[in-house]
Amino acid sequence: xxxxxxxxxxxxLGVHRAFGAAEVRQIAVVPDAGLARLVTLCESDxxxxxxxxxxxxxxxxLLAGAWLGNxxxxxxMQSSGTGRCINxxxxxxxxxxxxxxxxxxxGEPGESNPAQVPMxxxxxxxxxxxxxxxxRVESAEHIPDVVSSSLxxxxxxxxxxxxxxxxxxxxxxxxx
Amino acid sequence: xxxxxxxxxxxxxxxxxxxxxxxxxxLKERGELLVIAGLGAPALDVTAAGDHPxxxxxxxxxxxxxxxxxxxxxxxxxxxxxxxxxxGEMLMGLGSLATIAAQRPPNLTLVVLDNExxxxxxxxxxxxxxxxxxxxxxxxxxxAHARRVTTMLGVARLVxxxxxxxxxxxxxxxxxxxxxxxxxxxxxxxxLKSRFRAALAGDxx
Numbered sequence: 001x002x003x004x005x006x007x008x009x010x011x012x013l014g015v016h017r018a019f020g021a022a023e024v025r026q027i028a029v030v031p032d033a034g035l036a037r038l039v040t041l042c043e044s045d046x047x048x049x050x051x052x053x054x055x056x057x058x059x060x061x062l063l064a065g066a067w068l069g070n071x072x073x074x075x076x077m078q079s080s081g082t083g084r085c086i087n088x089x090x091x092x093x094x095x096x097x098x099x100x101x102x103x104x105x106x107g108e109p110g111e112s113n114p115a116q117v118p119m120x121x122x123x124x125x126x127x128x129x130x131x132x133x134x135x136r137v138e139s140a141e142h143i144p145d146v147v148s149s150s151l152x153x154x155x156x157x158x159x160x161x162x163x164x165x166x167x168x169x170x171x172x173x174x175x176x
Numbered sequence: 177x178x179x180x181x182x183x184x185x186x187x188x189x190x191x192x193x194x195x196x197x198x199x200x201x202x203l204k205e206r207g208e209l210l211v212i213a214g215l216g217a218p219a220l221d222v223t224a225a226g227d228h229p230x231x232x233x234x235x236x237x238x239x240x241x242x243x244x245x246x247x248x249x250x251x252x253x254x255x256x257x258x259x260x261x262x263x264g265e266m267l268m269g270l271g272s273l274a275t276i277a278a279q280r281p282p283n284l285t286l287v288v289l290d291n292e293x294x295x296x297x298x299x300x301x302x303x304x305x306x307x308x309x310x311x312x313x314x315x316x317x318x319x320a321h322a323r324r325v326t327t328m329l330g331v332a333r334l335v336x337x338x339x340x341x342x343x344x345x346x347x348x349x350x351x352x353x354x355x356x357x358x359x360x361x362x363x364x365x366x367x368l369k370s371r372f373r374a375a376l377a378g379d380x381x
Binding site: 025026049051052053054055057058059060061062063064065066067068069070071073087088090091094095096097158 | 210212232234235236237238239240241242243244245246247248249250251252255269271272274275278279365366368369372373376377
């Protein structure tokens with residue numbers, strides 16, 4: 001099953017175009033099924049450098065370094081990864097670095113893996129608690145525009161933002 | 177017991193070095209080098225060597241120095257990038273050794289000043305005090321060069337690698353567990369970032 005096309009809308013294509021329009025150059029990622037098509041699009045784009053991470057917090061520091069060197073980046077992860085970023089976010093928060101985290105949600109109603117529920121339920125509140133602006137998107141057609149405007153605000157204000165993509169947009173993993 | 181490991185030091189392996197001497201040597205003729213310093217003593221060491229707009233000393237984000245260096249090295253492929261950090265900071269971000277090795281940035285060097293201690297919290301032992309081999313880990317990850325440095329001659333060779341080597345380069349420099357005088361970097365991270373970006377843009381244009 002292609003998790004990105006549950007709705008029949010090719011939102012990864014729109015997001016990839018938004019990256020191009022914003023002159024994004026580095027894509028930091030820990031994979032998620034919901035991000036698979038977007039990552040494939042990024043990998044086939046010679047203007048983008050895809051950096052695979054062992055842990056999501058690496059991406060927060062990576063993209064701060066990228067901005068020191070005048071390149072823009074985006075950090076892609078599943079909701080479980082948000083918890084692994086919290087203290088590293090002190091870097092963009094205290095030193096005013098831009099950051100966009102694009103988060104595909106797990107643990108929402110319909111989830112069949114109990115281990116995904118605690119972090120999935122808390123991700124938005126935890127990010128907001130430390131000072132990241134959070135925008136949640138519930139429909140596939142709005143994802144590219146929300147990503148585009150969040151990117152613009154993150155870089156204009158040099159501060160961290162997160163866009164959370166609801167699990168209903170992505171579909172639910174079945175264990176069988 | 178030697179101050180930097182189990183058992184006495186073999187004579188030919190040199191001594192644990194003074195961290196300020198090492199960093200002074202690394203930055204003495206820095207040229208166009210871009211520098212990131214990990215939190216704690218390394219941030220003070222680079223400042224003692226001379227506050228510089230193209231040095232970004234970190235005040236926190238423990239475990240992030242190497243990755244910050246990678247992002248900078250990828251963004252500035254025509255410049256050489258040096259990360260100076262401590263053993264405790266590096267141990268917190270070991271996964272970044274794998275991430276950097278997978279990217280293979282030729283212009284990036286990580287220098288770990290290894291005093292086998294958490295200096296900011298009371299000199300408690302780190303894992304390297306029990307024999308954990310950081311240079312060996314970097315080598316196994318796939319760094320182009322990974323070495324342990326115990327002499328100032330070794331530091332001089334490292335300077336050549338930093339400026340002309342094909343990286344990524346990793347050096348574990350054994351230093352004394354000492355507390356040199358406090359030389360604090362500017363505390364405003366926003367200022368440190370903005371002056372770095374401005375200085376780089378000035379150089380580039």
